[in-house]
Amino acid sequence: xxAIWLTMFxxxxxxxGIRLSFIVxxxxxxxxxIIQRSLRFVPIAVLSAIIVPELVMPGGILxxxxxxxxxxxxxxxxxxxxxxxxxxxxIVAGMGVLLVLQYFF
Amino acid sequence: MQTAKIExxxxxxxxxxxxxxxxxxxxxxGILALSAGLSKxxxxxxxxIVFAGSAQFMLxxxxxxxxPALVMIITxxxxxxxxxxxxxxxxxxxxxxxxxxxxILSYLLTDxxxxxxxxxxxxxxxxxxxxxxxxxxxxxxxxxxxxSTAVGVFLGxxxxxxxxxxxxxxxxxxxxxxxxxxxxxxxxxxxSAGAVAVLTAGLPYKLNLIVAAIIGIVVGLWSEKK
Numbered sequence: 001x002x003a004i005w006l007t008m009f010x011x012x013x014x015x016x017g018i019r020l021s022f023i024v025x026x027x028x029x030x031x032x033x034i035i036q037r038s039l040r041f042v043p044i045a046v047l048s049a050i051i052v053p054e055l056v057m058p059g060g061i062l063x064x065x066x067x068x069x070x071x072x073x074x075x076x077x078x079x080x081x082x083x084x085x086x087x088x089x090x091i092v093a094g095m096g097v098l099l100v101l102q103y104f105f
Numbered sequence: 106m107q108t109a110k111i112e113x114x115x116x117x118x119x120x121x122x123x124x125x126x127x128x129x130x131x132x133x134x135g136i137l138a139l140s141a142g143l144s145k146x147x148x149x150x151x152x153x154i155v156f157a158g159s160a161q162f163m164l165x166x167x168x169x170x171x172x173p174a175l176v177m178i179i180t181x182x183x184x185x186x187x188x189x190x191x192x193x194x195x196x197x198x199x200x201x202x203x204x205x206x207x208x209i210l211s212y213l214l215t216d217x218x219x220x221x222x223x224x225x226x227x228x229x230x231x232x233x234x235x236x237x238x239x240x241x242x243x244x245x246x247x248x249x250x251x252x253s254t255a256v257g258v259f260l261g262x263x264x265x266x267x268x269x270x271x272x273x274x275x276x277x278x279x280x281x282x283x284x285x286x287x288x289x290x291x292x293x294x295x296x297s298a299g300a301v302a303v304l305t306a307g308l309p310y311k312l313n314l315i316v317a318a319i320i321g322i323v324v325g326l327w328s329e330k331k
Binding site: 003009014021040041046047048055057062074098102 | 117122125143147150151154155156157162164168170173174177178181182185186187188189190191192193194195196197198199207208210211212214216219220223224227260267268269272273274275276277279280281282283284285286290291293294296298299300301302304313315317318319320321322324325329
């Protein structure tokens with residue numbers, strides 16, 4: 001077995017272990033209330049941490065100005081998401097705005 | 106059983122918008138893996154065994170420059186560490202399931218499946234079959250990741266970057282995030298996590314996500330007390 005297969009198998013097991021970790025741990029161990037209260041912030045914090053860099057630093061370069069089309073589009077998408085609470089509308093509106101902006105600028 | 110089936114298909118349906126962004130990503134991965142010197146079988150197997158987009162991208166790039174296996178394993182491990190947060194977050198919701206369910210759902214616990222499934226777990230309805238929704242979302246993502254890898258590997262085709270389909274991922278996450286910002290602590294957690302993620306964007310291996318998430322959580326907890 002060559003190195004790439006070995007790497008794959010070990011990393012596959014480790015990745016599965018990471019994903020299973022707290023599902024098993026929190027089963028056996030009664031977490032203190034502060035941990036339990038903190039869990040509701042996990043999706044909010046993680047999603048924000050993924051989204052904001054995508055918007056303000058497209059291609060890895062910080063750009064907070066109207067020349068950043070993804071930032072403009074993201075702001076529109078946030079308004080649509082807030083108003084409609086609907087994923088499909090948010091995507092349709094966002095992609096529409098982005099493609100139109102890309103076409104003209 | 107009927108409800109389980111409904112939940113399952115509901116999960117697939119809600120995962121569909123994310124797939125628009127995931128499929129081009131999978132195709133690019135397939136092409137990149139071949140150009141890095143992996144065989145077709147290796148490229149496809151990695152999508153099945155590791156099943157983690159960002160880590161796979163990094164691995165094939167490291168493989169291309171002849172990086173030692175140990176370094177690749179550690180790198181992939183660190184890139185995937187953020188999934189521990191997801192594990193903790195879904196843990197209370199899957200606690201009552203049997204070990205087989207926990208095993209399958211853990212294998213399927215990617216960023217994209219997590220984002221959709223956890224949003225559903227926080228919805229107010231009292232469905233007892235939300236794990237079927239999680240399974241539907243996870244399998245929809247898994248299947249399209251495998252197929253898009255295969256399309257990249259075997260056909261060598263890719264979606265033109267000018268279509269900007271990668272942006273649909275961010276848009277889906279916006280659609281999931283914004284309605285969940287219902288109180289001050291949530292809003293502050295979101296703003297601080299977003300700001301920290303940008304400030305620490307220079308960190309390698311996506312560690313900025315972990316740092317930002319932890320700070321966001323702490324800010325949320327702290328503002329809850331006031």
